[in-house]
Amino acid sequence: MEKLQAAIERARERRQAEAPKKAGRVYRGPAVLDPGLWDALPRLGTPPRTLLRNRVFVDNKTREATYFDKLRTKILQQCRDHGWKRVLITSATAGCGKTTTSSNLAASFARQRDRRILVHELDMRRPEMARIFGHKASAGIADVLDGTAAFEDIAVRFADNVILSMNQGPHQNPSQILLRDSTPAILDEIEGRYRPDVTIVDSPPLLATDDTQSILKFVDCALIVAAAEKTTTSEIDNVEREIAEQTNVLGIVLNRCNYMDDDYGYSYDYPG
Numbered sequence: 001m002e003k004l005q006a007a008i009e010r011a012r013e014r015r016q017a018e019a020p021k022k023a024g025r026v027y028r029g030p031a032v033l034d035p036g037l038w039d040a041l042p043r044l045g046t047p048p049r050t051l052l053r054n055r056v057f058v059d060n061k062t063r064e065a066t067y068f069d070k071l072r073t074k075i076l077q078q079c080r081d082h083g084w085k086r087v088l089i090t091s092a093t094a095g096c097g098k099t100t101t102s103s104n105l106a107a108s109f110a111r112q113r114d115r116r117i118l119v120h121e122l123d124m125r126r127p128e129m130a131r132i133f134g135h136k137a138s139a140g141i142a143d144v145l146d147g148t149a150a151f152e153d154i155a156v157r158f159a160d161n162v163i164l165s166m167n168q169g170p171h172q173n174p175s176q177i178l179l180r181d182s183t184p185a186i187l188d189e190i191e192g193r194y195r196p197d198v199t200i201v202d203s204p205p206l207l208a209t210d211d212t213q214s215i216l217k218f219v220d221c222a223l224i225v226a227a228a229e230k231t232t233t234s235e236i237d238n239v240e241r242e243i244a245e246q247t248n249v250l251g252i253v254l255n256r257c258n259y260m261d262d263d264y265g266y267s268y269d270y271p272g
């Protein structure tokens with residue numbers, strides 16, 4: 001475990017020594033947000049017990065919610081300082097907690113009403129978010145990127161200021177979709193209209209498929225989720241290097257620190 005923390009510390013020092021790889025993002029589209037666009041999206045009415053069962057913490061008095069609120073604040077600070085708007089959530093291998101983190105960030109932003117946030121589930125192989133939020137639909141964000149559905153028809157609001165675009169099941173050709181030039185163009189167009197302060201992008205594990213390599217090209221920065229007792233120091237080094245070749249590393253979240261003196265086991269590491 002000390003080794004993992006040492007790897008995270010080394011990664012932090014490397015990041016501090018480097019200049020940002022990508023400049024801030026400027027939205028194209030109408031100069032003024034049309035609030036009617038947000039109002040027109042259907043509201044999710046997920047029962048709190050479903051969220052809790054799926055480890056999404058909506059009660060702001062819980063210790064777990066406080067962890068994610070701190071993470072939200074760190075992300076907002078980094079994005080504001082660098083002009084970043086699109087944040088990838090990734091990990092080395094499967095099951096480290098990316099979707100749990102993305103979903104809890106949605107819940108945390110719902111507690112901060114003065115910021116608008118979009119969450120895209122770009123894991124088209126093992127999507128989990130629709131199950132976590134108890135949402136059933138006939139299409140998802142993969143279909144929007146594939147040109148067979150409209151964003152307005154698949155996007156839902158978790159809160160006034162939080163939009164989720166999820167997938168209902170595995171898609172047939174995620175690699176092809178993610179390699180198309182039209183994919184970042186569609187995401188740009190959506191952000192140009194809905195004007196979120198931050199877009200969170202959930203993704204498959206970086207070392208398992210090519211999908212996340214493709215996604216790295218069109219995000220401003222990436223947050224690495226590492227699982228204590230599971231992620232190895234060399235995996236952290238590899239993931240950090242692969243991300244740094246294409247975009248900025250925002251930080252590393254250490255998940256599942258069950259031996260720590262808290263119930264949930266999250267700790268964070270950020271540059272600066």
Ligand SMILES: Nc1ncnc2c1ncn2[C@@H]1O[C@H](COP(=O)(O)OP(=O)(O)OP(=O)(O)O)[C@@H](O)[C@H]1O
Pocket residue numbers: 054055091093094095096097098099100101123126128203204205255256257264265266
């Ligand atoms: N801190 C934690 N403590 C206990 N269980 C956790 C924790 N974080 C996540 N989990 C559980 O671990 C499982 C995997 O989490 P999650 O789906 O978020 O991982 P993932 O990185 O998105 O996986 P995949 O690579 O398959 O997309 C889920 O059942 C989730 O509820």
Ligand SMILES: [Mg+2]
Pocket residue numbers: 098099100123126128203
């Ligand atoms: Mg996942």
